[in-house]
Amino acid sequence: MIDQLAKQLFTDAQQRMQELGNSDALPASQLKALLESGLRKLNLVTREEFDAQQAVLLRTREKIDKLEVQLQALLDCKND
Template sequence: MIDQLAKQLFTDVQQRMQELGNSDTLPASQLKAVLESGLRKLNLVTREEFDAQQAVLLRTREKIDKLEAQLQALMEAERD
């Protein structure tokens, strides 16, 4: 997957550089813009977004575990 992302980014950067005139000395601001454009196309999430979603998933898992335990207790009480 990393190889695929790297190839896609390289292709996008190469294409943008050709659009900009393929100069040998690309200013840092233009290079940054080209890289940011390529990264946006990859549909990546930030570390903060990832961590937030991971926390939501953890809380959801805890709620499901609690509900499963309650359901199990109810089912056992019903059998008695």
């Protein structure tokens, strides 16, 4: 994922430098390494990992809601 994103960013950056005619730009290998290094520091996750965690959180929220209802029912019974 990071490699794919780095390649896309590299391609975009290289294209923009060519459009600007910037001959003082970093060599391609240095630019690519710089982009990859920066992306690795972002702690990115895949969409699949994100969706899986979101599903886990949703199930957990549902369980908590049920437990709160059960607890309230027990407290109501105790107070009667």
